[in-house]
Amino acid sequence: MINRVVFMFAGLSLLLTLPGITAAQSPTIDRSNLVLELLFDGDTQDTSGGGHHGEVFGAVPADDRFGRPNAAFAFDGKNDYIRVAPPPALSAEAFTLSVWVKYDDDAFSRYWTNGVITQDDGGDGARRVFQLSAIGPLPTWHIMGRGRDPLITRPVGISVWRHLVVTHDGEVHRLYMDGVLHDQAEAPFPPHEEEPVNIGRKGSGEPDFYVKGVIDDVRIYTETLSPDAVLALTRENGWQPPPMSEIDVPDPPESSLEDALVAHWPMETAEMRIVSSSGLKSIVMGDPEPIEGPRGGALRFDGIEDWAVVKNPSLDLLHYLTITCWIRGFYTESEYSQVLWYGDGAWGQDPYSLSIQKGKIGFRVDDVATQWALMTESKLAPDAWTFVAATLNTRSDGLMDQKIYVNGVLSVEQVTPNPYRYIELGRMWLTFASFGGGYDLEPMELDDVRLYNRPLSQREIESLYEEVQE
Numbered sequence: 001m002i003n004r005v006v007f008m009f010a011g012l013s014l015l016l017t018l019p020g021i022t023a024a025q026s027p028t029i030d031r032s033n034l035v036l037e038l039l040f041d042g043d044t045q046d047t048s049g050g051g052h053h054g055e056v057f058g059a060v061p062a063d064d065r066f067g068r069p070n071a072a073f074a075f076d077g078k079n080d081y082i083r084v085a086p087p088p089a090l091s092a093e094a095f096t097l098s099v100w101v102k103y104d105d106d107a108f109s110r111y112w113t114n115g116v117i118t119q120d121d122g123g124d125g126a127r128r129v130f131q132l133s134a135i136g137p138l139p140t141w142h143i144m145g146r147g148r149d150p151l152i153t154r155p156v157g158i159s160v161w162r163h164l165v166v167t168h169d170g171e172v173h174r175l176y177m178d179g180v181l182h183d184q185a186e187a188p189f190p191p192h193e194e195e196p197v198n199i200g201r202k203g204s205g206e207p208d209f210y211v212k213g214v215i216d217d218v219r220i221y222t223e224t225l226s227p228d229a230v231l232a233l234t235r236e237n238g239w240q241p242p243p244m245s246e247i248d249v250p251d252p253p254e255s256s257l258e259d260a261l262v263a264h265w266p267m268e269t270a271e272m273r274i275v276s277s278s279g280l281k282s283i284v285m286g287d288p289e290p291i292e293g294p295r296g297g298a299l300r301f302d303g304i305e306d307w308a309v310v311k312n313p314s315l316d317l318l319h320y321l322t323i324t325c326w327i328r329g330f331y332t333e334s335e336y337s338q339v340l341w342y343g344d345g346a347w348g349q350d351p352y353s354l355s356i357q358k359g360k361i362g363f364r365v366d367d368v369a370t371q372w373a374l375m376t377e378s379k380l381a382p383d384a385w386t387f388v389a390a391t392l393n394t395r396s397d398g399l400m401d402q403k404i405y406v407n408g409v410l411s412v413e414q415v416t417p418n419p420y421r422y423i424e425l426g427r428m429w430l431t432f433a434s435f436g437g438g439y440d441l442e443p444m445e446l447d448d449v450r451l452y453n454r455p456l457s458q459r460e461i462e463s464l465y466e467e468v469q470e
Contacts, residue, residue, distance in 0.1 A: 027235050027236065029232060029233060029236055030225060030229045030233075031048075033094070033222045034048045034220075034221050035052075035088035035090070035220055035221065035222050036048055036050060036052050036088045036218065036219065036220040037218070037219050038054050038082075038084075038199070038218040039071075039216075039217055040061075040064075040071060040072050040073050040215075040216050040218075041070075041071050042071070044056055044073075044082055046084075048088075050088050052084050052086070052088050052197075054082040054083065054084050054199065055083045055085070056082050057080065057081050057082065058075075058076065058079055058081070059074060059080040059081065059082055059200060060080075061073060062074035062214045063214075064100075064214075064216050064217075065100060065102070065161040066237065066239075071216065072214050072216035072217075073200075073214065073215055073216070074213070074214045075200040075201075075210065075213060075214070075215065076210075077104070077210050077211060077212025077213075078207075078210055080201075080210065080211075081198055081199060081200035081210065082199040082200055083196050083197070083198055083199075084199070085197075086194060087119060087192075087193075087194070087195060087196055087197045088197075089193065089222070090129070090189075090191035090222060091191065092188065092189050092191055093170040094168070094221075094224045095166075095167065095168040095221070095222065095223075095224065096165065096167045096168075096219075096220070096223060096225040096230075097117060097130070097132065097165065097166045097167075097221075098164075098165045098220075098221075098230075098233050099117055099132070099163075099165075099216075099218050099219070100161055100162070100163050100164075100215065100216040100217045101116050101162055101211075101213055101215050101216075102159065102161045102162070102215075103156070103158050103159070103162075103211075103212070104158065104213045105159055107134075107158065107211070107212040107213050108134060108136060108158075109136070111135075111136070111208060112133060112134070112135050112140075112208065113133065113208050113209060114134040114212070114213075115131060115132070115133045115198065115200070115201045115202040115209035115211060116139075116164070116199070116200070116215060117130075117197065117198070117199050117218060118130065118131040118132065118133070118197070118198050118201070118202045118203055118209070119131075119192065119195050119196070119197050119198070119203070120142075120195070120198075120202055120203050120204070121195055121203045121204055122202055122204025123204065126190075126192060127194075127195040127203075128144040129144075129190065129191055129192050129195060130142070130143065130144075130189070131144070131202065132164060133202070133209060135149075135151070137155060137156065138151050138152055138156075139151070139152040139156060139162075139164055139175075139177065140152075141175045143173060143185070143187045143189070146187040147173070147185045147186055147187025148185040148187075149185070150166075150173055150174070150175035150182070150183035150184055150185050151175070151183050152164075152175065152182050152183070153182065153183065153367075154177075154244050154245070155245040156177065156244075157242065157244075157245060160242045161216075161241075162178060163176075163177065163178050163233065163234045163241065164176070164177055165177075165179075165233065165234075167224045167225055167230070168189045168224065170189075171186055172184050172185070172186050173185050173186075176227075176230050178234055178241035179230055179233075179234035179235065179241070181227065197220075199215060199218060200215060219233070249319060249394055249398065249420070252319075252320045252393065252394075252454050252455070253320065253454045255453075255454065257452075257456070257460055257463075260322075260453050260454050260456070261276050261451075261452055262276065262278060262314055262317065262452060262453050263276050263278055263280050263310075263314075263449075264448075264449070264450045264451075265282065265448075265450075266295065266296070266297070266448055267293065267297060267298050267299045267446055267447050267448060268296060268297035270287060270288050270290060270299065271284060272284050272288075272299070272308055272432075276450075278312075278314055280312050280315075282308050282309070282310050282432075283308060283309050283310070284308045285306065285307050285308065286301075286305030286306035286307065287305070287306065288300060288301050288302075288306045288308075289302070291445060293385065293445070293447035294385045294387075294447055294448075294468045295326065295447055295448045295467075298328075298445055298446060298448075299445065299446055299447070300443075300444075300445045301432070301433035301441070301442065301443060301444055301445070301446065302443055303433070303441050303442050303443030303444075304441060305441070307431060307432060307433045307434035308431065308433070308434075309429050309430065309431045309432075310429065310430045310431075311428075311429040311430070312430075315342060315428065315430050315451065316351070316428065317342075317352065317392075317451065317453055318351050319392070319394040319420065320392060320393060320394060320453060320454045320455055321352060321390075321391065321392040321452070321454075321455065322389060322390070322391045322450075322451070322452035322454065322455055322456040322461075323340060323352070323354050323363075323391075323449075323450070323451060324387070324389040324448075324449070324450045324452075324461070325339065325340065325354070325387075325388055325449040325450070326385050326387050326388075326446070326448050326468075327339060327356070327385070327386055327444060327445065327446060328382075328383065328385045328386070328444070328445040329356075329445050335357065335358065336355055336357050337355060337357070337442040337443075337444065338354075338355050338431070338433065338435045338442055339354045339355055339432075339433065339442075339444065339446070340353065340354045340430065340431075340432060340449065341353040341354075341355075341430070341431045341435055342429070342431075343366070343428050343436070344428050344429070344436075350364075350428075352364070352365050352390075352392065354388070354390055356442075356444070358379070359380060359382065360375050360376045360379055360380070361375065361376045361380065361388055361390075361404055361406065361411075362374065362375045363390035363402060363404050365392055365400060365420075367416075367420050372400060372402065372414075372416050374390075374402045374403075374404055374412055374414050375404075375412065376404055376406060376411045376412050377411070377412060378411075380406065385445075385447070386407060387405075387406070387407050387408065387464070387465045387468070388404070388405070388406060389404070389405040389456070389464070390403065390404050390405075391403045391405075391455035393455040394420050398419030399415050399416050399417075399418070399419055399420070400415065400416040400420045401413070401414075401415050401455075402415075402416070405458070405461050407465055408458075408462040408466065410458060432449070433446070450464075
C-alpha cells in the first residue's frame with residue numbers, strides 16, 4: 001500500500017491558482033523588454049528584434065507541444081545543441097527565462113544532466129552565469145554556488161511538455177513549472193557580456209549535460225515577469241499543462257527488530273566487517289586503531305587519514321530510518337564533526353547524517369530543498385562511551401518526525417512544519433568519520449554502528465542500550 005501525499009508549501013505557492021486566466025483564453029504575451037526569442041518555427045531566428053540568431057549543431061526540427069511539425073528542435077543527448085553568440089545583454093536586476101521542454105524517456109540519470117539552457121563555460125567563475133539543468137529527475141536552476149539552487153521537487157514526467165520559467169528581481173531567483181511557483185532562493189545574478197547562450201548543453205561541452213528531448217519557444221527578458229505574466233506564457237494559445245504526478249510515500253515497514261536491520265558494523269577490526277545479512281562491503285581508508293569498546297572491540301579514527309565508505313542502494317533510507325552507535329570523543333572545540341554521513345555532497349542532497357557539534361549530537365535530514373536539523377540541548381561527556389540513536393519517521397500527512405535518544409532516553413524531538421519532498425536519486429554513499437569523499441576527516445571512537453529501515457520504538461532502543469549494561 002502506498003500513501004499518496006500532495007504537498008502544500010507555505011510561502012512558495014505550490015499548486016497556486018491565479019485569477020484572471022481561464023483555459024479558454026489565449027492570454028496576451030508580454031513582449032516588452034524581450035531580448036531573445038527563438039520560437040523555432042522552422043528556423044532559429046531571433047524574433048525579439050535583437051538579432052541574436054541561433055546556430056544549429058546537430059539538432060533537428062520536431063513537432064511542438066501542439067503537434068505542429070518543424071516547430072521545435074529535438075536533441076539526441078550526444079552532441080546536439082544550438083548556440084547564441086554573442087549573447088543578448090542581460091540585467092543583474094531584472095531577468096526572466098522561459099522555455100518549453102519535453103524530456104525523452106531515458107533523459108535523466110542519477111547525476112547532474114540536461115543543460116536545457118545555459119550560459120556557463122564550466123570553468124571561469126565570471127563566465128558561469130546560469131544553468132537550467134537537472135539533478136537526477138529534478139529540473140534545477142543552478143546559480144553557481146552563489147546560493148541554494150531552486151529545484152522542481154515533484155516528478156515532472158517524461159514524454160510530456162513542461163513549461164519552465166526562472167525570474168530574478170535583483171535579490172530572489174524564482175523557479176516556475178507550468179505557471180506554478182515551485183521554489184525560490186536569494187542570490188545575486190551577475191551577467192557576462194560575452195559568454196554564449198547554449199540550448200541543449202552546457203557551454204563546456206561536458207557529455208552528461210547534452211539534452212535528450214525536445215525544446216521550444218526560448219524567451220529571455222530584461223524584466224522580472226509577474227506570476228500572472230508567467231502563467232500567461234504557460235497558457236499561450238490555450239495550452240493546458242498535463243497533470244502532475246503525486247509523490248509516493250511508502251508505508252513504514254512492519255518487521256521485527258532483527259528483520260529491520262539493514263547494516264551492522266561491530267567495529268571489531270580495522271577491516272570493518274559487516275555482520276548483518278546485507279553483505280555490504282566497507283572500504284576503509286587509513287588505518288583506524290583497534291581499541292576496547294563497550295561491546296568488545298571498537299575503532300579509533302585519527303582525523304588525519306582514517307575514514308571509511310560504503311556504496312549500496314539499500315542505504316537509501318529516505319522516509320524511515322534508525323541510526324544507532326556508541327561514540328566516544330565529543331570534542332567541544334569541533335564545530336561540526338560527521339559521525340555517519342549519507343549523501344553526495346550537493347546542497348540538499350544529503351538524505352541523513354549524524355554529527356557532533358561543539359559536544360552536542362546533531363541529526364540532520366535533507367529533503368531536496370530544505371535541511372531539517374535537530375540537536376541535543378546538553379553536551380555529552382567527551383571521555384565516556386555514549387549510546388546514541390536517531391530516528392526518522394515520515395507520517396501519513398507527509399511531515400517528518402525526528403528524534404535523538406541518548407543512552408536509551410529520548411533527548412530531543414521535532415516534527416517538520418512542511419512535508420518531506422525527497423525523491424530517490426540513487427547515487428549516494430555512506431561515510432564514517434568524514435564528510436563525503438575523504439575530506440574533513442574527524443577524530444572519534446566508534447563501536448557497534450547499526451542502520452534500520454524503520455524508526456525503532458523507545459523500548460527497542462532501550463533494549464539495545466541495555467545489552468551492554470547487562
